[in-house]
Amino acid sequence: MKRVNPARRIQSDLEADIRSGRLRPGDRIPIEQDLAGQYGCARATVSKALGELTAAGLIERRRKAGSFVAHPPVHSAVMTVPDLAELIEARGETYRWEGRSVRTLGDAKDRESPPVLRIEGVHFGGDDPFALEDRIIELSEVPSAADVDFKRQAPGTWLLAQLPWTEARHAIRAVGAKSAEARALQVAAGTACLELERDTWRSGRSITHVRQLFPGDRFDLVAEFGNSPA
Amino acid sequence: MKRVNPARRIQSDLEADIRSGRLRPGDRIPIEQDLAGQYGCARATVSKALGELTAAGLIERRRKAGSFVAHPPVHSAVMTVPDLAELIEARGETYRWEGRSVRTLGDAKDRESPPVLRIEGVHFGGDDPFALEDRIIELSEVPSAADVDFKRQAPGTWLLAQLPWTEARHAIRAVGAKSAEARALQVAAGTACLELERDTWRSGRSITHVRQLFPGDRFDLVAEFGNSPA
DNA sequence: CACCCCATTATGTCTAGACATAATATCGAA
DNA sequence: TTCGATATTATGTCTAGACATAATGGGGTG
Structure with a gap:
């Protein structure tokens, strides 16, 4: 696994999974620790990627609970x-x-x-x-x-x-x-x-x-x- | 100077300066290193704050050149x-x-x-x-x-x-x-x-x-x- | 003078580790 | 059984330092 721009990789992988329907609204995303291990990067990097997905309205993060695919893909234009x-x-x-x-x-x-x-x-x-x-x-x-x-x-x-x-x-x-x-x-x-x-x-x-x-x-x-x- | 949420402090200070007109479009913002010193925090923290201001369309960042107050306050609704x-x-x-x-x-x-x-x-x-x-x-x-x-x-x-x-x-x-x-x-x-x-x-x-x-x-x-x- | 190359500089990204915080789960007492 | 205190867990934020990258300004060369 090449280690170019891990943050972007995580972000675009998850984005693709969500848009394609492989991950459905409400589904749980692996915890940051695991994703970090999976992608071979630091947790801060995963956190940044997830933060951007949150800003884009694709996922929702809750303390202690974890991160989830956001519910109704936001209808704001x-x-x-x-x-x-x-x-x-x-x-x-x-x-x-x-x-x-x-x-x-x-x-x-x-x-x-x-x-x-x-x-x-x-x-x-x-x-x-x-x-x-x-x-x-x-x-x-x-x-x-x-x-x-x-x-x-x-x-x-x-x-x-x-x-x-x-x-x-x-x-x-x-x-x-x-x-x-x-x-x-x-x-x-x-x-x-x-x-x-x-x-x-x-x-x-x-x-x-x-x-x-x-x-x-x-x-x-x-x-x-x-x-x-x- | 209290050190609660430096990132937010930087962000809201700059935001206030821009919205009030103290900082005008095109004005240069101090380089991250200096802001870090000024607020007594790490450069990564300043960077995060500036990153969010960029996402909000308030500032523009250019490598080597620095960060500037964004030009026409974006007209997107x-x-x-x-x-x-x-x-x-x-x-x-x-x-x-x-x-x-x-x-x-x-x-x-x-x-x-x-x-x-x-x-x-x-x-x-x-x-x-x-x-x-x-x-x-x-x-x-x-x-x-x-x-x-x-x-x-x-x-x-x-x-x-x-x-x-x-x-x-x-x-x-x-x-x-x-x-x-x-x-x-x-x-x-x-x-x-x-x-x-x-x-x-x-x-x-x-x-x-x-x-x-x-x-x-x-x-x-x-x-x-x-x-x-x- | 024009042009290209390169050093410098400020942002961009990342790491490993730390502590804070909020929400859940668990367990004990009324 | 129900309520409340407590432990656990996953995210939230931060640090200090490192290396990457792009743009600029200068200097040297044709």
Whole structure:
């Protein structure tokens, strides 16, 4: 038995056994001591391999009890949320942002309605409207936003460069375009659209809230995934 | 300086520095040797901590060059794709599956069109149709599916218990309900619906393909996420 | 000046052994 | 029989030191 990268060998052997069904959910994996003997390596090495399999959601480890093949192969998908400009340019089209309305709302003195910037605009791919955007930026968190001309600069791209977020929540649903929205997107009223609503935070404090509306035929959200987010 | 869980301390200290912006993307992190001295622990311990930060997408490590704060805080979301039955019951409604059509297609001898089971049906939450499903199951991969009565048993739930998948691909888009679909879902034709198309594989071999159609007002896909998929 | 080779450096991986910790199994007492 | 203390066991974490490996920066050569 060659001793190249024992950790990887253990990991990929077990992974193969699990994926192929030779090891089934709930099955017990030999204890680390035995695996170490079997592969001729130290227990720490086995432990590292098992640790990575745990992170990948393939196995579950319990003190004293041992390690087991994880139960329901986790149903979580890693969804990539790309920058719109990048996405459109990747398609070979020219990206353009058209700011329609930029207003400052709220008041620093009023705790109930802190000062925010409200921006509405349209993302274009070539000559076609690609998405309608309605965004609110918390000025208390991003004061420099007040000095930017969001009629010309897309707020998403700017914000990202300025102050990347650390937490977010997305809601995705299908809605019919209202007449004003339909006009902006150059589609018929009632056209099925994908609505993406995103709240982002940094260190627990809200930065921005955005609602994007994509005509159904112009956008697919794709989520790819195996078990490991690696 | 207390020496409790040095690995975690290093990890959370760096994480705090990065999230707060004290360390900015591209910044260099002290070399492992120095961190080890600073925290009074072994280099292996520092290495483990940095390894986990790498997995979480917070830092990037390069041989000889050193470790750096990762560039664009990764925009990947962990999206949970729950079992429909579970989801509806979690809402306090009664789940019911109504199989509408179950047919066997294809031929074992024909390589171009292997034998498959095609199932159409509707998921109900209480008395309301919740989703329309159109599914194809590869009989060569799941032969026992031929013996199940999918008019009564929901195929998704059954398949999951039978043969969990290891890879999948989702496409999400908005479409208007066609008239037959609208009838089945008891909504007006053209109503905006969320279309979820999922292909699943096990060890690289296709198991099932499913298309689910949700009336826009009855379903929200929600993706929650910080940076770490942990 | 351009190019290739090599020493240096920081990460990557591993070992053997130690102690900590949590969960289970066992045994004794009420 | 049931409950609670205790021993056992397998994972969790750490250390100090070793060697491997890849990338960089420099130096020498054409």
